[in-house]
Amino acid sequence: xxxxxxxxxxxxxxxxxxxxxxxxxxxxxxxxxxxxxxxxxxxxxxxxxxxxxxxxxxxxxxxxxxxxxxxxxxxxxxxxxxxxxxxxxxxxxxxxxxxxxxxxxxxxxxxxxxxxxxxxxxxxxxxxxxxxxxxxxxxxxxxxxxxxxxxxxxxxxxxxxxxxxxxxxxxxxxxxxxxxxxxxxxxxxxxxxxxxxxxxxxxxxxxxxxxxxxxxxxxxxxxxxxxxxxxxxxxxxxxxxxxxxxxxxxxxxxxxxxxxxxxxxxxxxxxxxxxxxxxxxxxxxxxxxxxxxxxxxxxxxxxxxx
Amino acid sequence: xxxxxxxxxxxxxxxxxxxxxxxxxxxxxxxxxxxxxxxxxxxxxxxxxxxxxxxxxxxxxxxxxxxxxxxxxxxxxxxxxxxxxxxxxxxxxxxxxxxxxxxxxxxxxxxxxxxxxxxxxxxxxxxxxxxxxxxxxxxxxxxxxxxxxxxxxxxxxxxxxxxxxxxxxxxxxxxxx
Numbered sequence: 426x427x428x429x430x431x432x433x434x435x436x437x438x439x440x441x442x443x444x445x446x447x448x449x450x451x452x453x454x455x456x457x458x459x460x461x462x463x464x465x466x467x468x469x470x471x472x473x474x475x476x477x478x479x480x481x482x483x484x485x486x487x488x489x490x491x492x493x494x495x496x497x498x499x500x501x502x503x504x505x506x507x508x509x510x511x512x513x514x515x516x517x518x519x520x521x522x523x524x525x526x527x528x529x530x531x532x533x534x535x536x537x538x539x540x541x542x543x544x545x546x547x548x549x550x551x552x553x554x555x556x557x558x559x560x561x562x563x564x565x566x567x568x569x570x571x572x573x574x575x576x577x578x579x580x581x582x583x584x585x586x587x588x589x590x591x592x593x594x595x596x597x598x599x600x601x602x603x604x605x606x607x608x609x610x611x612x613x614x615x616x617x618x619x620x621x622x623x624x625x626x627x628x629x630x631x632x633x634x635x636x637x638x639x640x641x642x643x644x645x646x647x648x649x650x651x652x653x654x655x656x657x658x659x660x661x662x663x664x665x666x667x668x669x670x671x672x673x674x675x676x677x678x679x680x681x682x683x684x685x686x687x688x689x690x691x692x693x694x695x696x697x698x699x700x701x702x703x704x705x706x707x708x709x710x711x712x713x714x715x716x717x718x719x720x721x722x723x724x725x726x727x728x729x730x731x
Numbered sequence: 732x733x734x735x736x737x738x739x740x741x742x743x744x745x746x747x748x749x750x751x752x753x754x755x756x757x758x759x760x761x762x763x764x765x766x767x768x769x770x771x772x773x774x775x776x777x778x779x780x781x782x783x784x785x786x787x788x789x790x791x792x793x794x795x796x797x798x799x800x801x802x803x804x805x806x807x808x809x810x811x812x813x814x815x816x817x818x819x820x821x822x823x824x825x826x827x828x829x830x831x832x833x834x835x836x837x838x839x840x841x842x843x844x845x846x847x848x849x850x851x852x853x854x855x856x857x858x859x860x861x862x863x864x865x866x867x868x869x870x871x872x873x874x875x876x877x878x879x880x881x882x883x884x885x886x887x888x889x890x891x892x893x894x895x896x897x898x899x900x901x902x903x904x905x906x907x908x
Contacts, residue, residue, distance in 0.1 A: 433861045435839045439832065441752040445766055453744055453770055457737050457777045586746075590783050593742040614738050664741050 447707070447725045454664045515552050515607070523627030523672075524620060524658075538609075540616065545591070548611035558599055558606050567597075568648065575642055577628055577635030584647070587612070594647055596621050600630070618646035619657040619669055626655035641678055643685055651703075651710055652689055654682060657719065667721045671714070679714050740777040743789055750790065750863050751797050757858045758801045760847060762829060768804070772797045791872040794865070798855065798873055805851050845895045853888035860885055 514534040527547065529536040535551030553561070562570070562583055569584035578600045585595040591612070598609040607630070611621045622644045629635055643652040657669035683701060687693055691703035691710070700713045700722075711722040751772055756765040775796050776783075783792055833840045846854055859865040859873065870885075871878045 432839050432842045435836060436753075436757070436842070436862045437864065439753060441749055441756075446748050446752075449748070449766060449770055450741070450744060453773050454737075454741060456770065456774050457740055590780075590789065591739070593739065593746070614735050614742070662738065664737070 450664075451725065458663075515550055519631045520550070521629045522624045524624040527616070527620065527624060538611070543615075545615065547615040548596075548609060550607065550609045552602065552605050553599075553608045554605055558608070561597065561608070573598075573625070573644075575636070575638040576626055577637070578630065578633065580625065582625075591615060598625055600628075613647070617659045617662055618644075619653065619659050619662075622646075622653075622655045623658060623672075641673070641681060643682070650689075650705065651691070651708075652682075652686055654678075654719075660718070665723050667723075669719045669721075670717055671719045672717075674714065674717050674719075736777065736780055740773055740780065743776065743793065744773050747790060747793050751793055754794065754797055754858055754863055755801055757843070757846065757862060758851075758854060759804060760843075764804070768797070768800050771800055775800075787872045788869070791865075791869045794859070794863070794869075794873040795875070801855075802851065841896070845892055848895060849888060849891060852884060853891060856881060856885045857888045857892060 515536055517529055517531045517536060520529065520536070526541045527538060528541065529538050529550070532549075535549055537546045538548040538550065539545075540547050566586045567583045568586050569582065571582045573580040573582050581599040583597040583599075585597060587593060587595045592615065594613040596609075596611045596613065598611075600607040600609075609625065611624075613621065616624075626642055626644075642655040644655055645651065646653055653669075654671065654673075656672040658672065660668040660670055662668075683693070686703055691705045694702040694704050694709070696702055699715075700711045702709060702711045704710075707725060709724040711724075713720045713722075748769065752765060752769050755768045755772075756762060759765060759768070772793060776793055779796075783789075787795075833843075846857060849857060855874065856870060859870050865873065867878045867881050867885075870876070870881045874881065876884075
């Protein structure tokens with residue numbers, strides 16, 4: 426390589442100071458929040474709350490059950506075994522999950538997954554061969570490849586960095602199914618992190634007994650390093666604060682969560698009161714648990730003063 | 732939806748901050764203003780997100796916003812001497828002192844000085860191509876030019892840069908392909 430190339434490489438490698446980026450992030454957040462206030466009025470939290478309360482699991486499960494009743498179950502497990510090179514389309518009746526407000530529709534060879542009251546799909550599911558799986562995982566810009574061993578079914582997760590207007594990350598989940606793979610895809614932020622993991626961690630596949638882990642499950646959201654329980658439902662998620670409904674709250678579970686966070690490398694900041702504060706690499710996360718709500722407040726060190 | 736929009740722009744910020752920052756910094760050579768303009772780029776993106784269509788990528792769209800801001804700035808003022816620290820003059824204090832970064836990088840400093848002397852259009856294509864690694868197609872989208880015009884301008888810009896460095900007795904400038 427010539428020295429001239431090296432000069433360009435040096436310029437390419439120039440990284441803006443992390444401190445400036447953090448300050449800029451804080452400043453940008455304040456600007457767009459202020460700008461957005463005028464547009465949105467006073468709605469989000471109560472709207473979400475109302476929605477979640479109104480949508481009972483019976484509605485979703487009932488919807489899926491109704492489809493189950495109407496579907497012909499006979500061809501699900503391969504059907505004609507003498508003639509099997511073709512991958513069988515997935516059937517709606519094979520799946521259910523605990524996440525409310527998210528449902529599937531049968532389309533072509535798979536399922537298209539929607540959020541209630543949204544026209545744009547948030548994901549899809551289909552059966553893929555080993556070769557197709559290889560192709561998928563090697564074609565995109567996959568940044569995370571992880572085994573979710575303690576989930577109901579052994580699951581491989583890949584996170585793809587997607588540069589689209591309405592999608593930033595694409596989650597790919599592969600669950601082994603004989604020689605093939607059941608393949609789920611979800612787009613973030615069409616579906617929030619907590620919703621994606623809530624769905625996958627409560628997935629049930631017909632005629633396949635799910636593994637029930639004897640401890641709560643935790644995951645990272647996106648590329649983050651902070652752990653979150655999988656049984657969360659978003660109420661409001663903002664840059665500096667997130668409120669989630671915690672589906673299985675208990676004193677014991679909260680203590681377990683705190684233990685897990687400490688074990689994952691986050692330092693607990695001594696303090697009194699209901700809030701528990703953790704710090705790691707310049708990020709401070711304060712957690713408070715109230716009834717069925719977990720509230721997270723995020724701060725970054727070296728921020729400009731308000 | 733408003734929440735999603737904000738979240739989306741914050742995600743874009745995390746993904747493209749470095750690229751946009753480098754582009755603005757090397758176009759204007761002013762770190763203090765650079766931080767302001769990076770901020771303005773993302774605020775404008777937020778305000779215009781409804782009108783963004785998927786014909787271009789988010790990256791080229793953000794670059795095109797930054798380009799307008801930069802050109803506007805160049806037009807508005809008699810541009811402050813780019814990379815004035817190369818002459819030992821202190822810039823407006825910022826969070827990071829680029830002089831430190833350039834220490835022991837004499838050739839890089841020289842290259843920046845030569846880039847500074849290019850006319851804005853040349854500077855833009857040189858930076859987009861060689862530093863931000865944009866393809867001709869992406870540059871055409873950002874600059875709203877034809878690809879042919881991009882290639883022609885880039886070729887002239889690189890030639891101009893090479894001649895300038897040769898005159899100084901510097902090394903050959905090679906276009907990274």
